[in-house]
Structures are given as C-alpha cells and as structure tokens.
Amino acid sequence: xxxxxxxxxxxxxxxxxxxxxxxxxxxxxxxxxxxxxxxxxxxxxxxxxxxxxxxxxxxxxxxxxxxxxxxxxx
Numbered sequence: 001x002x003x004x005x006x007x008x009x010x011x012x013x014x015x016x017x018x019x020x021x022x023x024x025x026x027x028x029x030x031x032x033x034x035x036x037x038x039x040x041x042x043x044x045x046x047x048x049x050x051x052x053x054x055x056x057x058x059x060x061x062x063x064x065x066x067x068x069x070x071x072x073x074x
Contacts, residue, residue, distance in 0.1 A: 001073050007038040008068040012045050016058040028061070038067065 011034040018029045033052070036045060042065060049063040 004072045004074050006070045006072055008070050009034070010036040010038045010040065010045075010068070011066045012036050012049055013064040013066065014049050014053060014060060015062040015064070016056065017061055018058065029058075036065075 011032055013030050013032045016029050016031070017026050019027050021027055033048075036048075040048075045065055046063055050060070053060040
C-alpha cells in the first residue's frame, strides 16, 4: 500500500516589526491569510503577499507558506 498526500489547506503569513519592547528587543506581528488556493505556486503567494504589503505602513520582514495535507493509505 502506498501513502498518498492529499492537499487540505494553505495559508500565507506576513511578518512585520511593530516597534521594540522596553528591553529594546523587536516586537513582531504576524498576519495570517487562510484559504489560499492549495495549487497556488510559491511565486503566486509571494506576489499576493507583496501586493497586500503595499497597503501597509510597516516593512515586510518575511512571507511564510503553511500547507496542510492529509496522508491517505491506499
């Protein structure tokens, strides 16, 4: 029997720095957008993230992709 990976969901997370704390350490804020198309390419998701970021006042520090899949034993 082979195990097959069935894509389940996809989301993208944008990370921003929103100042520093009393110790001078950076404070990070993440904004997650769920229900991204599971078949979207990494380039597509990055392009969407940068387009969303163009509407923000903060600098974008990182773009993360999170994929969830179900493993099915067939």
